[in-house]
Amino acid sequence: MVRLVWRRVALIGAGLLMSLVAGCGGGSGIAPDQLGIISREDTPLANRLTISLDRWGADTLQQADVISTTLLLDVPQQQYRYARAQGLANPQTGETMSMAYPFRVASISKVFTATVVLQLVEEGYLTLDTPLSRLLDNTLLPAGYTLDDLHVMGGVKAGGSITVRQLLQHTAGLRDYLADTPTAQDGNGLFAQMIGEVLSNNGQGLASRQWNGRALLGYYLSSGLAANALAAPGRQFEYSDTHYLLLGLVIEQVTGQSLSANYRGRIFNRLGMVNTWHEGFETGRGRLAHHFYNLVAQGNNLDITATSLNTSAAWASGALVSTTEDLTLFLRALMHRELFRERTTLQLMRQTSGVSPNYGLGLQRAVFNGREMWGHAGFWGTMMLYDPANDTALVMTVNQANRDMFKEVASVFAATQSAGL
Template identity: 75%
Template structure:
């Protein structure tokens, strides 16, 4: 196997490991695209320092042995300053360079989009935040022999029908994660691990290449016993779970009578002119997807984009593809209240609780370098943040699964602070 910078890269396809001729390190990478557009040049020295510092962050990140590419957007509307940078390879097999306009899988950043649609429906009177599932869904969505109450069982007590929209949005419903958990342990060996194993062992046949929808995912959740071992009573504590957003996707479809995909498109994508964003596996793609990688073992990385792994399994919780520009367009509109009728809705979205101190209604809260920020990280090495105090937006991707993206954000925001912003 070709070795480079102390690591190797494997592409899995048709059950055969194919060696990447281009390594994952930063040396010898394709051209980068880096630019700062200072629309107000009152202090050009600040813009120059910002350019230099963020250029350095992108280059140093791509130089790391497990990173193939990186995209970074930093935007300060108040200062009328915008930085867009990208470096590395969008496709190591062809040598195609990444640009800041290249689409990538955003993973759990998708949850903000799902939450936005749900909150729009709340404003329109379809249901309230405290409406229970018993009034929104019914047993016809479930496999034979199951009821809504079977969604949540703890110590023999069934509570599925009492779970509320608010609890789902805030991850306080106590449900196990259908993508990550096994029935009795939060061990990362759930559906996604099974799909990944099939990609490596049998060319992705079976679960890995299956076209999932909301009902099929819910049937998987129940039939595997995940519902029989809830993590906590509804409303009691924060437990991050893709199952919460799976149920929200079903709520959207049942309330509107239309697909979740159509709701994303009509309410957000088309409304904002997000021409390079789509719901992967559920509508036609709008461009090539930047390759991203998953660590199989030390120094051995699986090129996920080159495999038959279906993203439909992440349906309402993580199946969107977008670009940095489109994500920035969306997040600016959201944080400015343009997607809601009432300003109070955005305030609720950014309101944590005793049970969930660092997660509002679809938005993660974090303190980075002493600054409170709101946004969301994604499994494929993605992050989107807003700093209210600075009116600053950050969108980034390193296209490597399981990265600590808040650590990456710390580096970026340190670079901006050192530049004087």
């Protein structure tokens, strides 16, 4: 069994408030085809920022397991926009990374799923406090199971009482179908089994399986995960992909359309996100940038993109592919309330609670240098963040799994601070 620390990245933003640290260094050597938009104005500050951020990228690439980086930092108040890629998109061919290369965004996908759910709330399909018993039915489950079997704790069944709000905020108490085993949050769940198959038999079996929401729900129930809930609904924050699996099923059930169709009609097409797709469920719109998993025990920096791993298992929680430009389009539209009818909906999305102080309804909260920011990190080394006070957007990837992406962001902001921003 390959032990993977899946939960660590997902929980960093939800459980920690980061402080900005200073310092950066190193050199830069960037090919012309890796350049993006650097600045709207040629000013001393813009020049210092560009030099400092270039150094951040070069220093990051000095880490043995990092093959490429992309960074888009948009600061309209300073008329400054930095968009640059460094490294290799495909080390097998030597092709350089560019801003146009799509990459797997992992759990940033949860923000898209949450956005669709909140649109459905606005449209009257459901409320945040609607229980699953009014949204799903037993026909979605394998024979012999009921909705109440989704959450069993101490012999008490409570699956049907779980609310939409609890799913969005990771407070339903459900074990993570991708990360957990039935009695431990040990990283040896479905994803670890799939990686184990990639290493041992070229990805046959679970690793190459084409999943969908119903199949994943069947795995969750039959594996014993549902029978060992972590906490009573509403009592405790526990980051879990199972919560967003159920939200994906809710979206399909109430709209009568696939999750992919909802993403595309409600968000992608609406915003002109031409380089974004639901991997495994839509035709790809470009070649993927290669990304890696550093398996230290095996002495292997595994090129995930070059394997037969089928990422459809991430379905509603992490199966989107996008680019930094497309993600910035989405982030700004979301934070400028262009995707909702009501002004208060975004406020709800950023509403935390005593049980969940750093995770709203699909958005992670983090504090850098005293500034509150909102967005989400992703397991494949991705980050999307927005600073409401300064209308600043940051989207980045280091294309290396299981990174502390909030630490990476702190390094970026240290670079901007050292330049005088």
